[in-house]
Amino acid sequence: MVVNFLASSVLLLLSSNVLSPVSAAVIGRRTYVETDSVPEGAPTVTLKNGSYYGVHNAHYNQDFFLGMPYSQPPLGELRLQVPQSLNETWTGTRDATQYSPECIGYGSDQWVLGNDISEDCLTINVIRPSSIAEDEKLPVLFWIHGGGFFEGGSKDPRYNQSFVVQRSVEIGKPIIGVSVNYRLSGWGFLWGEEVAKAGVTNLGIRDQRLALHWVQENIAAFGGDPEKVTIHGESAGGASVGTHFIAYEGRDDGLFRAGIAESGGPTALTYYLNASAWEPNYQKIVDQAGCSNAADTLACLRTVPTEKLSTVFNSSDITPSAMVVIDGDILTESATSLTKQGKFVRAPLLIGTNFDEGTSFGIPGINTTEQFKASLLYNAPDLTEEVINKIAELYPDIPSLGIPATLNGRPPPGSPFGTQWKRSAAYGGDLVMHTGRRITTEAWARYGVPAYSYHFNVLVNGVTDYIGSTHFMEVAFVFDNTAGQGYENAVSVNPFANEPPTFNELASIMSSAWISFVHDLDPNSNAFSHKKGINREGLKWPAYDQKNPSNIAFNVNVTGLAYVEPDTFRAEAIAYMAENLDGIWGLI
Numbered sequence: 001m002v003v004n005f006l007a008s009s010v011l012l013l014l015s016s017n018v019l020s021p022v023s024a025a026v027i028g029r030r031t032y033v034e035t036d037s038v039p040e041g042a043p044t045v046t047l048k049n050g051s052y053y054g055v056h057n058a059h060y061n062q063d064f065f066l067g068m069p070y071s072q073p074p075l076g077e078l079r080l081q082v083p084q085s086l087n088e089t090w091t092g093t094r095d096a097t098q099y100s101p102e103c104i105g106y107g108s109d110q111w112v113l114g115n116d117i118s119e120d121c122l123t124i125n126v127i128r129p130s131s132i133a134e135d136e137k138l139p140v141l142f143w144i145h146g147g148g149f150f151e152g153g154s155k156d157p158r159y160n161q162s163f164v165v166q167r168s169v170e171i172g173k174p175i176i177g178v179s180v181n182y183r184l185s186g187w188g189f190l191w192g193e194e195v196a197k198a199g200v201t202n203l204g205i206r207d208q209r210l211a212l213h214w215v216q217e218n219i220a221a222f223g224g225d226p227e228k229v230t231i232h233g234e235s236a237g238g239a240s241v242g243t244h245f246i247a248y249e250g251r252d253d254g255l256f257r258a259g260i261a262e263s264g265g266p267t268a269l270t271y272y273l274n275a276s277a278w279e280p281n282y283q284k285i286v287d288q289a290g291c292s293n294a295a296d297t298l299a300c301l302r303t304v305p306t307e308k309l310s311t312v313f314n315s316s317d318i319t320p321s322a323m324v325v326i327d328g329d330i331l332t333e334s335a336t337s338l339t340k341q342g343k344f345v346r347a348p349l350l351i352g353t354n355f356d357e358g359t360s361f362g363i364p365g366i367n368t369t370e371q372f373k374a375s376l377l378y379n380a381p382d383l384t385e386e387v388i389n390k391i392a393e394l395y396p397d398i399p400s401l402g403i404p405a406t407l408n409g410r411p412p413p414g415s416p417f418g419t420q421w422k423r424s425a426a427y428g429g430d431l432v433m434h435t436g437r438r439i440t441t442e443a444w445a446r447y448g449v450p451a452y453s454y455h456f457n458v459l460v461n462g463v464t465d466y467i468g469s470t471h472f473m474e475v476a477f478v479f480d481n482t483a484g485q486g487y488e489n490a491v492s493v494n495p496f497a498n499e500p501p502t503f504n505e506l507a508s509i510m511s512s513a514w515i516s517f518v519h520d521l522d523p524n525s526n527a528f529s530h531k532k533g534i535n536r537e538g539l540k541w542p543a544y545d546q547k548n549p550s551n552i553a554f555n556v557n558v559t560g561l562a563y564v565e566p567d568t569f570r571a572e573a574i575a576y577m578a579e580n581l582d583g584i585w586g587l588i
Contacts, residue, residue: 030100030101030120032094032095034092042055049088049090050089050091051090054066054097054126057162062129062130062162064127065096065126066096066100067096067097067125068096069086069100069122070122070124070180071083071085071086071122071207074122074183075119075120080195080298099125100181101116102117102153102155103118103182104306104313106151106314106320108151115153121153124179124215125178125180126177128224132174134223135223137224138176138224140224140226140230141164141175141515141518142179142229142232143233143237144231144233145234146236146263146472147184147236148236149189149239150322152236154179159179159486160479161479163479163482164478167508167511167512168515168518171512171516182204182207182211182240183204183207184204185313185322186309187203189203189325190203190321191278194282196327199329200298205244205324206330209247212255229257231244232518233260233264234262234263234264238261238263238265239261240264242259245266245344245347245349248329250343252345257348258518259347260351263353263354263357263471265436265437266344266440281318284317285318288315289308344443348449350523352455353454354433354456354469354473354474355469356406356467357471358426358428358430358432359471360428360470361428364418365416365418367413373388375424376388376391383584387580394570394572394573395423395426403468404422404469404470405457406459411466426570430570430573434574435578441453451543453544453550453552454553458473458556460503462494462495473495476507477503477506477510477511477554478510482504482507483496509527512527513528523541524541528540539562541564544567550565550566551564
């Protein structure tokens, strides 16, 4: 069973995630000012609970409605509780012109980027084309941010949906963009026997689900169609999408009609760890919070000052609470088991991984086969000698078979990556990402549900050959963020800077494919038409097929920038993992 995998590997879910003390402001309950005098030219909308005014952006000809609560603030007695629907109405018009603070998190997205954080963070944002009729019924793209379930938020400028909404209008398939905050780390994913008994499990997932209910009730007022919602996420957001598909054993609550999972899915980034196994960690939290002697430790944690509890959740001797768990409610079995049994919402899925995911999940510094074998125990200490030898056989020390493909041969002796870096990275990426994606697409095909699989292979600006086309690199392309908004900071660089026009063209192709999927449930319309002299005539992204499994590969170094490839890379190794993911690794 994997016990320490999350703590050691999931910290690399984004381009740079290093835990650090919280330096952004931790604030309490937000206030909402109602007015009967709406600013001139401001768009307005009347929802179930009351009215909002937003911001009109003339450059994009879009309306922004930002920072609207979809839940009662999870403060006081509602901290560490299942999110509660709004229970108030108002007669004036409230301001929805600014993003709310992000939920409290503990990585570079918060402390390096300087984003304000708060417990009062459960808000939703809507970006729509201007001047649409209220009964327009546009398809809706519902974005769930990544960040390992311990950081991130919807106000991150890298997740600006204006470019995608603009692109949707340009190609004649207009959509509405929605993004959401959800509770993170111990605030949203606390675990233990007391948590299980109280039924306050997987709160971050429950937050997302309540936001989806809010969309069902309110999106029509913005011109959206509640019957045409596509949930979309990357990394932990992709795992969230996968979780919603298998939640309640695949019960279809009508919250979405399709999903997009980038570097995530039903069998990625979720872990099996029962409440009893987690209990010692919960007791450490209770002890450091000063609640050990309380008759009801959860009730006591709800009274601890925000800053103090935040320090406890971020303590170096606390294993981060940032995982989706089998709680007997949202998840009744492992995600692998539920997916293989067909216990998922039978809805189309666009899903994929990046070519060199493993450089975010492999263990560096491996120079010998003995070290490679020993490294396998680091995240899975119960592996038998037989399994270890089998993995070493399936992942031989042959650099041409490993990743990143951009790195020719081995790192030189003395390199911190280790001379067997390509071997270690291939194993790590297959374990965490590629195996889960293949399990998912095979299951969708087996049960006759359309799945469209992609493989992204682009070395972007600012990334070395030792890292390659790693985790998160496709996001800027999907968001058509060719200006690199939000990337010029302490943790990243503009992926498009100093790159040829083919990078912009690939962003156009990918964003159009994603939009076409949201609009038509098929990524092919508009995406592969003639653009800027590049001939892609006849290119079609096929639905996944068991007899002829294939991906579409995106690569700026090939004619047409995209092509169909057989989904057979490292077939024997991934098939072995897929068969044994539950039993040997304990991954779900």
